Amino acid sequence: MRGRHGTPPPAGRLDELLYLVGRQAWRPDAGVEGVVDWLHRQLGTEVALVGRGHTVELSTPGFPREILPALAPVLTRLATGRMAAAATEVGAVRVRLEGVGPDSPHRVLVLAGADRLTGQQAAAASHTGHIIALLHRARAADAVFRDYQEKAHRIRVALFMALMxxxxxxxxxxxxxxxxxxxxxxxxxxxxxxxxxxxxxxxxxxxxxxxxxxxxxxxxxxxxxxxxxxxxxxxxxxxxxxxxxxxxxxxxxxxxxxxxxxxxxxxxxxxxxxxxxxxxxxxxxxxxxxxxxYRSQEPLERLLPRAESLAWAHALLRPLRSLPELTAETTRLALFFPRSGVAALLGISRNTVTAHLKRSEAALGLDLRDIRARAALTLALAVTTLHQDDAPADGRAPVAVPSPADPSPPVPSPTVPSPAALEPPAGDGTAAAWAAEFLAPLRDPRHQRVRDTLRTWVESNADARRTAQRLGSSRTTVAARLRTAERLLGRDLLATGSGVHNLVYAFHFSGEGPRLGRCDPAPDADRAP
CATH class of the missing domain: 3.30.70 (Alpha-Beta Plaits)
Structure with a gap:
């Protein structure tokens, strides 16, 4: 046995006990085995700690468990607090019993040996019982503390979600x-x-x-x-x-x-x-x-023409109105987080997330693995959120909650939008100016390869392997250029959805790269929602 800092425990009897108590007080989940073993070595008797239902919680290897049935009446009186300590014999075995702790039912410390304990030995056993009670109380306090911290964390998460x-x-x-x-x-x-x-x-x-x-x-x-x-x-x-x-x-x-x-x-x-x-x-x-x-830039949805962008967004999102609210929320979160993250946020399984996304895909007629389709959907949601006080032309809300009598409506027949339906209105040139500002850090001739890689990466549905194949380079090179692009653009391209979406918008409105129309992702595309 060695100490917390790699030093052996003290040699003295009292020092060794204090060492054991301190060590186990710091780690109350470690149990009280060390203290029980110490008592066994000091008194030369077998020791057991008996808990609820006369169950042996721990004992020294040689403790004679066969004596416990004969001790049942005494154990009951000690456990219920009618007695604090007792001494008895079971055949040739001399037994000393000590109630442990203030809480009922009490644990009972049982010492069994061939000889009766002296007064000093009985006092040592009694003091050890008090120490064991304190260690159990420390363990209980530690459990309460950890439970409190976890509940406080959950409340903080709930507050954060409300603010989000x-x-x-x-x-x-x-x-x-x-x-x-x-x-x-x-x-x-x-x-x-x-x-x-x-x-x-x-x-x-x-x-x-x-x-x-x-x-x-x-x-x-x-x-x-x-x-x-x-x-x-x-x-x-x-x-x-x-x-x-x-x-x-x-x-x-x-x-x-x-x-x-x-x-x-x-x-x-x-x-x-x-x-x-x-x-x-x-x-x-x-x-x-x-x-x-953060390197700030005006959000694109604020620059699009209000009436035209709202009409476009409501038309694109209209199929979601017939779906459950949880399906719509799952779809929205999946535009920014991996499926496992969406499952954690909503308290559902990953398979349930997949089922909700399939329902949305069927309703929208979109493949949500397609980053350009996802970018269009994200922009439509941003537009309707920005102008949420403006009702659509038909006077209905963009996404309706289903009737409680029909919590799982049938999947509507998909209406596949044309590529043009995914393209938001460009307005009077402000979107093009936004795109030019976004891509400006890549205009330096030294970053031409980074810019070409980004364009090919978007065309390849953000699949690094396919991008490397089309460029005739390695995935390592593609990843390095993407990290450079993150630094230059001030956007996360690899972990979050919105950075990739902004890149898609910039190429679309600049007129020099992939459009927001639909593409066909490979079945093994890296960026699945």
Whole structure:
């Protein structure tokens, strides 16, 4: 046996006991075997710890279990608290019994040997029983603490999801009166930290306040990506700047860490800030300091002609109206997250996610593995969200919830849209200007190969293998150029959907690359929703 820092345990009897208690107090889940073994060595008797139903929880190897039936009446009195200790004999075996702990039913420490214990030995047994009770209490307290931390995490995730849905009022209601300070902020930034999965709880708990929040911040283990820690930080004069500095220090201390920071946004625009932080994190991974802020650009949906873009979006999304709300939400999330992530967010299985996506594909007449079809669908959803107060021409909502009497309506007959139906209106040239601004970092002649690779990658449905084949290069080369493109464009192209979608829009409206019309992805396309 060796200590916590690789040193052997102390030689003295009391020192050894204190060492064992300290070691197991730090790890209450490790049990009390070490203390029981210590008592066995000191007294030369066999020892057992008997729990509920007279079940032996642990014992020394030579403990005579056959004596327990004869001890049943005494064990019952000790377990119910009618006695604190007892001494008896079962045949030639001398037995000492000690009730353990204050909670009923009590555990019972049973010592069995050939000789009766002396007064000093009986006192040692009694004190050891108290120590075992304390270790059990520490284990119970540790379990309660871990349970509390997990419940606090779930509440923080729920608040984050409400903010992602753009509903700070709902987030306030969910706190049942104990409103976190962050919900009083006018504007926030999202800091997205990439770290080791096991470090997220340590970081979160280090800055947690007694209410389970983080003052004017909110730290959440990402429910989709195990290596992401999401940090919402208030952007006002009342918010302490320490947290942002702490996150940067963590990145500076470990090369495995990276940090992406969004622009400031109103609380109801948390989803926008989070998406910006994801893009910034992808850029941070390719920069020397591994910290990056979001390179802002006006969202495309704000630049499209309002009436024409709404008419186009409602027409494209019309087939979704007959589908269950969960199907529509699953489809929306699958445009940005892998299927396993969608399943985690919605609390359903991956097979159920696949079933919902097949239903949407049948209704829309689209293959959702096609990045250009997915880009068009994403833009249509963004347009309707931006102008959600504007009803479509027929006066109906873009996506209707099915009747409770018919929770699983039949799949409607697919109406395959033409390529032109997937192309949003270009307007008066503002979309083309947006595309030129987006692609501007690639205009340098030194980046021509990166630009050509991106164009071919989009034409190949974001399939790195097919892209490499068409370019006559390796997948490693394609991946390296994509990482360069992420750094130049300030967008995540490999992990999130929106960066690829922006690239599709830019090539479409610039007129120099693939259009938003449908393409035919290979069955093994890398970018399945």
């Amino acid at each position: 849905a753009g509903d700070p009022v709902l987030a306030r209601r969910m706190t049942t009166g104990a409103v976190p300070e962050l919900l009083g902020a006018d504007r926030i930034r999202v800091h997205l930290l990439r770290c080791r999965p096991g470090e997220r709880d340590r970081i979160t708990q280090a800055h947690q306040d007694p209410a389970g929040y983080h003052g004017r911040a909110l730290m959440v283990r990402c429910p989709v990506y195990d290596e992401h820690l999401i940090c919402l930080v208030a952007e006002d004069e009342h918010a302490p700047p320490e947290l942002g500095g702490v996150l940067r220090e963590l990145v500076a201390e470990s090369e495995e860490y990276a940090l992406g920071v969004s622009s400031p946004h109103p609380l109801r625009a948390t989803a926008v800030a989070y998406e910006e932080a994801r893009h910034a994190l992808a850029v941070a991974g390719n920069t020397p300091g591994r910290v990056a802020g």
